[in-house]
Amino acid sequence: MTVHNNPNLYRSFDDLINGENVPTLLNEKGNFLKKNGDKDTWKIISLNLFQCFLRRIFGFYRDTHQNNVAKKLHESLYSELIFDKKSTSVRKIVAVAKIIKDLSPPTEDVDVSKEMQSIPTQEIVKNGDESKLEDTIKFLAKNRSTLEKLKDVGLLFTLKSKDKKLFKVRISDRKITLLTNKFLGEGGFKTVKTAYDYSQGTPLARAIITPKGFFENRSAKKELKFLKKVQERSNCVRLHSYHKVKHPKRKIHILMDLAEGDLYQLTTQNFLTMKQKLQITRQLLEALADLTLNNIWHRDIKPRNILYRYQPDDDTYKIMVADFGLAASEGDLIAKKLSGGTRGYMPPEYHKVWKLSNGPIGDVYSLGVTLSELFGRNPSSPGFITHLITKMKDSNHRTRITAVDAFDEYTDGLKLYLEALKRRQSRDLKPLSRC
Structure with missing residues (x-):
């Protein structure tokens, strides 16, 4: 049997995380041979995927890439590690492994009742997973100090329990996120599920984008680019964080505000008051004017791309414009080309004039169609x-009102409307005061 006798170069995974200096050899099959104490015998240690990875990094099979990215920890450890990139440095992996060996499973003596009361369980987990969420919170509470150390390593990775009784926990240098995975929707190459920011106590939506070709990849990058741009804009969906996974499939995970639904649902349910409709209209016109002034063209405005969260304190709806996959800016090469969009919401010039792109004046038309659906044929x-x-x-794009002028006209019109409403109410109250 051929043996690679270089104990300084090849050491077992146990030696790495425990810092021991036990001589270790490597046989021709790639298994570790570890000396049994002071005896002259060698113990064969089978390699798991993580150990195979370390073996390759330390010089064995140097001509291969670091393709074992699902680096599972030693069998005695409670959790498994899943790294994003193939090029993760061994030094950081070992640093994480030394910390993660102190993680322990959740126990019943950990009281998380107060934390569970503040978590919107029904929003972020599907029916039947409430106990799984509670066990995950117990796990995080019990290992709080260890998890804080993991955040300081500066490495993006995911913790996964071997028994699959806990949700996956995403660790980054800024926060700890639970991947609760309640299905919200899908379309094209995007799937949306729930997540929970444990550090901030915020429910999130996690868009998982899996581009399958050149155009899908370009659209995914463009959406991420414009999500970063609109962070300071009013009434647009907020980007909390994102990360790219390169193995086993190239994916982009985008964490955003979690919405309760979209404007299409509000419109079809038909229970909005006139006051709520006017508030929604103001938010949409303000958002479109803000985007236009900052040279951002959405190019696919429709009720399905307008999200909301209900605010019970003042009985209003917080509106968030979302889905910037078709967005563009003036000067972009893509802005000169046809953008696609949704039939029924695209402006008429988009079909009549081939070289005319669906730009900011087209967004005004799309929002006009959306508002007409919101108010319907209500005579009041x-x-x-x-x-x-x-x-x-207006079917003529040259005479169509701009987004900024539309917002100003709405503000002036609303002021006159409220004044007229007050005068009408005062006239109705005068006869009552005489009685």
Whole structure:
């Protein structure tokens, strides 16, 4: 049997994380041969995937890439490690392994009742996974100090329990995130599931983008680019964090605000009051004017791409414009080309003039169609809203109202509408005061 006798170069995984200096050899099959104490015999140690990775890094099979990225820890450890990149340095991996060996499973003596009360369980987990969430919170609470050390390593990775009784825990240098995985929706090459920011106590939506070709990859990068741009913009979905995974498939994970639904659901359910509709309209016009002033063209505005969260304190809806996969800016090469979009919401010039791109004036038309669906054919709708929607849906793009002018006209019209409403209410109250 051929033996690679170089104890300084090849050491077992146990030696690495425990810092022991036990001579270790490597046989021709790649298994470790570890000396049994003072005896002249050698103990064969089978390699798991993580040990195979270390063996290759330390010089054995140097001509191969670091392709064992699902680096599983030693059998005695409670959790497994899943790294994002093939090029993760061994020094950082070993640093993580030395810390992670102190992790222990959750026990019943850990009281997390107060934490569970503040977590919106129904929003982030599916039915039947409530106990799984509680066990995961117990695991995090019991290992709080160890997890803080892991955050300081500066390495992106995921913890996964071997018994699959806990949710995956995402560790980064800034936060700890639970991947609760309640399915929210999918479309094209994107799947949306839930997550929970344990560090901030915030429910999140996790968009998992799996580009399968050149155009999907370009669209994914573009959406991420514009999500970063709109962070300071009003009434746009907020990007919390993102990370790219290169193994086994190239994916982009984007963590955003978690919404309760979209405008299409609110419109079809038909229970909004006129006050709520006007508040939603103001937020949408303000968002579009803000995007236009900052040279951002959405190019796919429709009820399905407008998310909301209900705010019970003042009985209003917080609106968030989302899905910037088709967005562009003036000067971009892609801005000169047809953007696609959704039939029924695209402006008429998009079909009539081949070289005319669906730009900011096209967003105004799309929002006009969206607002007409929001108010419907309600005879009680304010006259200034009907007049404004007509201007926004002007078939001639040259005479169509701009986003900034639409917002100003709405503000002036709302002021006059409220003054007229007050005068009408005062007239109705005068006869009552005489009684």
